[in-house]
Structures are given as C-alpha cells and as structure tokens.
Amino acid sequence: MSKRVTSFDVAALAGVSQSAVSRVFSGASASKDTADKVRRAATKLGYRPNVLARSLITGRSRIIGLVVAYLGNPFYPDALERFSRMLQAEGYHTLVFTLAEGATDADADRVIQQMLDHQVDGIVLASVGLGDALARRCDTAGIPVVLFNRGQEGSGLAQVTSANREGGRKVAEFLVAGGHERIGHVSGWQGSSTGRDRTRGFLDELEALGHAVVGVEDGRYDHAAAIDATQRLVDAGVDALFVGNDHMAFAVLDHLRSELGLSVPGDVSVVGYDDVPMASFAGYDLTTVRQPVGRMVKTTVAALIEQIEDKTAQAGIIEIDGPLILRGSARIPEGLR
Amino acid sequence: MSKRVTSFDVAALAGVSQSAVSRVFSGASASKDTADKVRRAATKLGYRPNVLARSLITGRSRIIGLVVAYLGNPFYPDALERFSRMLQAEGYHTLVFTLAEGATDADADRVIQQMLDHQVDGIVLASVGLGDALARRCDTAGIPVVLFNRGQEGSGLAQVTSANREGGRKVAEFLVAGGHERIGHVSGWQGSSTGRDRTRGFLDELEALGHAVVGVEDGRYDHAAAIDATQRLVDAGVDALFVGNDHMAFAVLDHLRSELGLSVPGDVSVVGYDDVPMASFAGYDLTTVRQPVGRMVKTTVAALIEQIEDKTAQAGIIEIDGPLILRGSARIPEGLR
DNA sequence: CCGAGTCTTGCATAGGTGTGCAACGAACGC
DNA sequence: GCGTTCGTTGCACACCTATGCAAGACTCGG
Numbered sequence: 001m002s003k004r005v006t007s008f009d010v011a012a013l014a015g016v017s018q019s020a021v022s023r024v025f026s027g028a029s030a031s032k033d034t035a036d037k038v039r040r041a042a043t044k045l046g047y048r049p050n051v052l053a054r055s056l057i058t059g060r061s062r063i064i065g066l067v068v069a070y071l072g073n074p075f076y077p078d079a080l081e082r083f084s085r086m087l088q089a090e091g092y093h094t095l096v097f098t099l100a101e102g103a104t105d106a107d108a109d110r111v112i113q114q115m116l117d118h119q120v121d122g123i124v125l126a127s128v129g130l131g132d133a134l135a136r137r138c139d140t141a142g143i144p145v146v147l148f149n150r151g152q153e154g155s156g157l158a159q160v161t162s163a164n165r166e167g168g169r170k171v172a173e174f175l176v177a178g179g180h181e182r183i184g185h186v187s188g189w190q191g192s193s194t195g196r197d198r199t200r201g202f203l204d205e206l207e208a209l210g211h212a213v214v215g216v217e218d219g220r221y222d223h224a225a226a227i228d229a230t231q232r233l234v235d236a237g238v239d240a241l242f243v244g245n246d247h248m249a250f251a252v253l254d255h256l257r258s259e260l261g262l263s264v265p266g267d268v269s270v271v272g273y274d275d276v277p278m279a280s281f282a283g284y285d286l287t288t289v290r291q292p293v294g295r296m297v298k299t300t301v302a303a304l305i306e307q308i309e310d311k312t313a314q315a316g317i318i319e320i321d322g323p324l325i326l327r328g329s330a331r332i333p334e335g336l337r
Numbered sequence: 338m339s340k341r342v343t344s345f346d347v348a349a350l351a352g353v354s355q356s357a358v359s360r361v362f363s364g365a366s367a368s369k370d371t372a373d374k375v376r377r378a379a380t381k382l383g384y385r386p387n388v389l390a391r392s393l394i395t396g397r398s399r400i401i402g403l404v405v406a407y408l409g410n411p412f413y414p415d416a417l418e419r420f421s422r423m424l425q426a427e428g429y430h431t432l433v434f435t436l437a438e439g440a441t442d443a444d445a446d447r448v449i450q451q452m453l454d455h456q457v458d459g460i461v462l463a464s465v466g467l468g469d470a471l472a473r474r475c476d477t478a479g480i481p482v483v484l485f486n487r488g489q490e491g492s493g494l495a496q497v498t499s500a501n502r503e504g505g506r507k508v509a510e511f512l513v514a515g516g517h518e519r520i521g522h523v524s525g526w527q528g529s530s531t532g533r534d535r536t537r538g539f540l541d542e543l544e545a546l547g548h549a550v551v552g553v554e555d556g557r558y559d560h561a562a563a564i565d566a567t568q569r570l571v572d573a574g575v576d577a578l579f580v581g582n583d584h585m586a587f588a589v590l591d592h593l594r595s596e597l598g599l600s601v602p603g604d605v606s607v608v609g610y611d612d613v614p615m616a617s618f619a620g621y622d623l624t625t626v627r628q629p630v631g632r633m634v635k636t637t638v639a640a641l642i643e644q645i646e647d648k649t650a651q652a653g654i655i656e657i658d659g660p661l662i663l664r665g666s667a668r669i670p671e672g673l674r
Numbered sequence: 675c676c677g678a679g680t681c682t683t684g685c686a687t688a689g690g691t692g693t694g695c696a697a698c699g700a701a702c703g704c
Numbered sequence: 705g706c707g708t709t710c711g712t713t714g715c716a717c718a719c720c721t722a723t724g725c726a727a728g729a730c731t732c733g734g
C-alpha cells in the first residue's frame with residue numbers, strides 16, 4: 001500500500017496551488033487551463049478527495065441516517081433497497097440503524113447520538129413502530145428529518161405516507177359493493193398513525209354506506225396478534241376481513257385456510273394493504289391496496305434533500321394515493337369484473 | 338443551535354490540556370484525578386468526540402461497507418438486520434451499498450471507490466450475484482473483506498457460507514429415503530459457488546445411493562426461470578424436486594399447485610434451501626435446509642473484526658452446518674416420522 | 675489609454691482530534 | 705540522599721481539505 005495521495009501531491013505535479021486543486025474538485029470556479037492540468041495530474045496519481053476531511057470542514061457528510069425497526073415485513077426491505085439506490089444516485093450514502101420495536105428512550109437516544117456523531121445530513125425514520133420520542137429528539141438536534149410511512153399529528157415534521165384514509169375508504173366501498181354483509185377488520189397497530197388512518201377511513205366509509213362493522217380487533221402489525229384477532233372475528237361470523245397490512249394478511253389467510261378449513265374468498269373475503277411483491281404470488285393472490293413504494297421513496301428523498309439544501313424549507317405532509325389491486329382473495333363485484 | 342463543543346472547551350473547563358481530554362476519551366492512560374475532572378466537564382458541556390476528526394487522523398472510520406444486490410429474497414433482509422445490529426453492538430456502523438445484479442465492472446468500481454472514499458474499515462460482500470471482479474478489487478484495495486453466503490475458489494478471501502454440499506447431500510438422502518423414484522433438481526445459479534455446491538452435494542449423494550437424476554435445470558435464483566425449469570422437469574415426469582433456495586421454491590410450489598393443479602407432496606415433493614421465515618407459513622409449509630443466519634452473521638462479523646484489528650490474520654473459509662427442517666411439502670420417510 | 679469591474683489564483687487558516695516527544699514529578703532501591 | 709525508572713502531562717504538529725481575503729490578470733466601455 002502506497003501512501004495516500006493528497007491534494008498537495010496533485011498540486012505539485014500540476015504546478016498549481018493546493019487551493020486550485022480543491023476548487024476544481026469542489027466545483028468552484030477555475031479556468032479551463034488549470035482545471036485541465038489538475039485533472040490530468042489527478043488521474044495520473046489516482047487522486048480522490050478525502051471525504052472525511054471534506055466533511056470535517058464543510059460540516060456536511062453526504063450521509064443519510066436510515067432508522068428502521070423490523071425488516072420482517074417485506075415492505076421495508078423493498079423501501080430500503082430503493083432508498084439506498086436513490087440516495088446513491090443523488091450522491092448521498094445510507095447509514096442504517098436498527099432500533100428494535102421495544103426500544104426504550106435510552107436506546108433511541110443512543111441511536112440519535114451515534115447519528116449526530118457521524119454528522120448525518122438528514123434522517124429518514126422508516127418504521128411505524130418507532131416511538132414519537134425519537135422523532136422529536138431528531139428534530140431538536142437540528143437535523144432534517146422525514147418520516148416515511150409514518151405520521152405524527154401536529155409535530156410539524158415532514159412526513160410521507162400513502163393516502164391511508166382514502167385507502168381504507170376504498171376497501172370499504174369495494175367490500176360493500178361485493179355484497180358482503182358481515183364485515184370485520186383486523187386493524188394495523190392503533191398506536192401508529194397509519195394503523196389509525198386506515199381504520200378510520202374504512203369505518204367512516206362503512207358508516208356512510210349504512211353498514212355496521214361486525215368487529216374491529218387490533219392486530220398490532222404482528223403475526224400472532226393478527227391470528228388471534230382473526231379467530232375472534234371468525235367466531236363473530238364475518239364474511240369479509242380488511243387486514244391492516246399484507247404481512248398480517250398472509251397470516252390471516254393461512255389461519256383461515258389451513259387451521260379453520262375455510263375457503264377464501266368463498267367463505268371469507270380478505271383484503272390487505274401494501275401490495276408487497278409476495279401478495280401477487282399464486283399461493284396468496286391477495287387483493288390489496290398498493291402503497292406506491294417507488295414514488296413514496298422518491299418523494300421522501302426529494303423532501304429530505306430540499307430541507308438539507310434549504311434549511312428554511314417548509315416541512316410538509318405528503319400523501320400519495322395508491323390503487324386497489326384486484327386479485328383472488330376477495331369476491332369481486334359484478335361491475336368491476 | 339449552539340456552536341459545537343470541542344475538546345478545547347472541555348479542557349478549559351477542566352483546567353487541563355486538550356491532549357488530556359483526548360487521552361481520556363480514546364482510552365489512553367491518564368490519572369484517575371484528571372480523568373474525573375475531564376469527564377465531569379464533558380458531561381456538563383455535553384461534549385462528544387467528533388468522529389470525523391477522529392477518523393481523519395486515525396485512518397479508521399469504524400464503518401463497515403455492506404454490499405448487497407437484491408433484497409427480494411427474504412434471506413438477505415434478515416441477514417442485513419442482524420449485521421446492522423451486531424455491528425452496532427461492536428461499535429461499528431453499516432454503510433449499505435446496493436449493486437444491481439447486472440452491474441458492470443464499471444459499476445463495481447464506482448462502489449469500491451465510494452467505499453474507499455469513506456475509508457470503510459472492512460467490507461462484507463453479501464450476495465451470490467456479485468461478480469468476482471468486485472471481490473478482487475476490494476481485496477486489492479487493501480481493505481479486509483469477508484464474503485457472506487458466497488464462495489470464490491482459490492481467491493484467498495475470507496468467506497462464510499453454510500455447508501452447501503453437505504446440505505445438498507442431506508436432501509438427496511432424505512428424498513431417496515422417502516421412496517421417490519424420479520427426482521429432479523431446480524438448481525441455484527450455477528455461476529455461483531452456493532448454487533454449484535448445493536447441486537454437487539445433491540448429485541454426488543444421489544449417485545452414491547444408486548439413483549439417477551431425472552433432470553437438472555438452472556433456476557438462476559430467479560422466479561421466472563425457476564418456473565420454466567419446473568415446467569420442463571414436470572414434463573419429464575418428476576415425483577420430487579430439490580429447489581436451490583426457498584425464494585424459488587415458493588414460485589415452484591405456486592406453479593405446481595395453482596397452474597398445474599398438482600398436489601404437494603402427493604404428486605410431487607418439494608424441498609428448498611435457506612429456511613427463511615416465510616417457509617414456515619402454513620401457506621407454503623416448506624421442507625428446507627436451514628441456513629443458520631444468526632451464526633453465519635456472527636461468524637462473519639468476528640472474522641472481519643479480527644482482520645481489521647490484526648492485519649496479518651489469516652483469511653479462512655468457514656462453513657456452518659444447518660439441519661434439514663421437516664415440514665409438509667415433502668413426503669417424510671417412515672423412519673423419521 | 676485609463677478606470678471600473680470580473681475572473682482567477684495563492685496564501686494562510688480553520689475544522690477537531692490523536693500522538694510523538696520531552697519535561698516533570700513521584701516512587702523506589704541502594 | 706541520590707540515581708533510576710515509570711507514569712503523567714503539555715506542547716506542537718499532523719491529518720486533508722475548503723474558503724475568506726487580497727492581489728494579480730484580464731476585459732471592456734468610454
């Protein structure tokens with residue numbers, strides 16, 4: 001390993017000052033002539049600017065902290081992959097932090113501190129399960145934050161979600177149009193805004209259509225809890241279930257078919273939320289509301305970068321609408337066939 | 338936002354020199370007395386050492402580059418989550434790079450350069466799909482590298498995989514014991530060591546038991562390719578299939594049941610490889626060889642850190658054995674019930 | 675031909691830490 | 705009491721780049 005080549009080495013070979021080299025590589029103004037000389041010398045020596053030194057002085061690391069709780073729900077790996085790719089394209093990099101669901105405030109503080117230590121330029125909080133405290137602390141630290149797939153009322157933080165209430169509404173409309181009479185709901189975690197919003201949109205629309213809900217059980221975005229909830233709703237005699245996300249819906253389908261021997265959608269229709277890749281597998285073939293991950297990620301990145309580059313940028317609340325994807329797990333109304 | 342507090346501020350308040358502060362926080366020797374004074378002043382001011390400055394001077398960033406190709410196969414998100422958590426526990430952080438499967442050497446170089454720019458202390462290459470060129474370049478750059486779930490013959494690089502040949506062998510033994518007569522194989526990508534090794538172990542054992550294979554088709558770890566392969570093997574009349582990983586096995590199961598109307602394991606037994614969480618879902622209930630992700634990740638991290646801390650450490654090849662998990666997708670021999 | 679204005683360039687310094695070196699004091703053996 | 709050794713501390717510098725400032729080069733209109 002040879003010694004690391006610095007901007008001074010390049011300057012010496014090119015016959016200019018170190019500042020000239022710096023200016024060429026940081027995009028500042030420089031004459032065509034010197035720029036050429038510098039570039040030639042740089043490639044000859046294999047020079048690359050030292051990111052650490054650069055960050056140290058500019059105070060900008062071009063690193064984004066991505067906090068995520070649980071990658072078992074395939075929606076998040078998908079998002080993570082897109083975040084990494086998109087940030088890479090924008091010249092940023094992704095430092096991943098995992099924070100278990102049951103994390104205490106002390107854990108959250110530790111993660112925040114570590115992100116501060118690395119001087120991340122911005123933070124994406126990508127998990128419903130992450131407590132409000134974390135978001136507040138990020139914001140207090142003066143670092144741009146965007147909540148991804150997660151809202152927080154009145155926090156003033158930027159947030160990008162799908163149109164959860166509208167999505168819930170669509171499902172209600174669809175199930176009623178399908179002629180279902182005893183509709184139940186395995187909700188997403190009611191401690192999260194996504195869970196609450198989907199539930200509210202669903203229930204509001206049911207009411208507007210003159211239908212009562214047979215029962216609402218909190219599945220807490222958890223496999224086992226969803227199965228318990230399903231059991232209770234089946235006991236109550238449902239003929240349709242709206243499940244708060246696909247991850248739970250798979251558990252629900254398995255339980256209905258394998259444990260209870262019920263036919264889907266013959267005995268019970270099931271509708272999920274997310275449209276993760278697996279939802280289209282023939283084994284599940286799940287009717288579900290699509291969260292347009294690509295657009296959500298793109299929007300999140302754009303919002304974050306805007307905040308980074310212009311500290312006065314207003315933090316907005318952005319909802320992205322997604323369609324209901326019709327598949328085989330729920331009876332389809334005549335008019336839509 | 339107040340100004341950032343530096344070691345000089347702490348030194349002034351504690352009545353010592355800046356070097357004393359540095360020594361206290363970097364674990365060098367210092368008297369109990371000064372250490373106390375420094376710590377008190379530090380907490381009072383809320384001081385934390387600047388990681389960038391520290392990395393700049395020591396040349397160690399305490400950041401690990403994790404290169405991953407495709408998170409659609411749920412084995413990798415699982416591994417990623419564990420890597421992040423485990424590295425965090427060891428005081429390292431995870432910078433994620435995605436490299437599409439069809440990435441060119443130029444793409445690979447770009448990623449390498451970016452990792453070098455950030456002075457990562459080590460690199461984990463966690464994807465079968467990543468070309469050999471990338472691994473070589475990482476190594477040439479003089480940065481510790483460990484291949485995760487991916488081998489490379491004669492490269493001299495450290496690598497951690499499961500015992501793929503032994504795994505393939507177990508499957509052959511199991512299927513033969515189950516009385517299957519027409520055994521086929523949808524292989525993992527034959528361009529990867531994992532794919533080749535599983536296939537080789539499987540075929541060697543079949544031969545040793547006096548069985549011929551009906552057919553071997555390369556599924557290339559790809560959904561669509563696996564379905565094509567399955568179709569050809571079904572046409573050839575198989576009564577059992579060993580599929581190169583779970584991700585493909587799900588596609589195979591769906592195709593067999595939904596498209597071809599076959600019963601599993603009545604008409605065809607299916608065995609996968611990985612034991613991703615989804616394999617235990619009732620909808621698939623897949624018999625499969627477990628890759629012990631937890632131990633694989635732990636081993637990888639340990640090997641990497643050893644290389645980082647002792648540059649002369651020998652890079653070894655480590656294989657971790659995993660059991661065959663018996664579920665409902667393959668006929669179980671009498672003796673094992 | 676001159677003055678004003680614009681672009682370019684080098685000098686010097688900042689950014690915050692780790693560490694070699696030398697000095698210093700204390701402890702200790704004789 | 706003196707020489708030696710060892711642990712502690714401060715000084716100064718290194719790490720590598722970006723940038724304010726001032727001076728120089730250059731353009732252009734009158």
